[in-house]
Amino acid sequence: MTTGPAPGALTEEIARTVQGVPGVAFLRPGLAGRLRSTLPRAQEGRDRAPTAGVRLSRPGGTERWHVEIHLVALGQVRALDVARAARRSVEEYLLSVFPAEASAHVTVTVTGRV
Template structure:
């Protein structure tokens, strides 16, 4: 499996884990996702979940570790800090499943995971 395939599989695993986290309403959609959803809706086809802008996975050039950025919109009524910690934990477990390496404490091995809350609904 080449790096592009691993990146795609890793992103899909993180997306699934994040969307299963209580308190997460949805991933931040990007312009491409919004346009694709609109075009599919007009054709009567089911839209695919918007996730490409909500989860970005890259290989860090300096360390060769993975960099995972998650952008979420949360439900009101839960502490954002608690939900973001759960999202980070879920993303770390997804990275561990895909790469087979454990994500530990402050050290970014094999991934650095950042979670940003972009809104509340």
């Protein structure tokens, strides 16, 4: 097994990779993201990538990565094209980080359009 970034850092990098795909409006926010406007910020100046739309797992610790992505696409592009591009970007990123490992299983779900 090849060593790489910690799972939390890897999740954040995957989130940044997906957000850079043309046609992606944003990752689906989790409960904390939905309540963000009503709660005071615990740490001012903390600009971290929202990772609620990315789930990362590795069953058994030695199998290939399983990545689930939930995103919202822009309305002027086809959701299918955005999903395919996001999947391809994540697969390429993981291959660059873990070149000796088998490909990852990446699932992209477009949960909405804006």
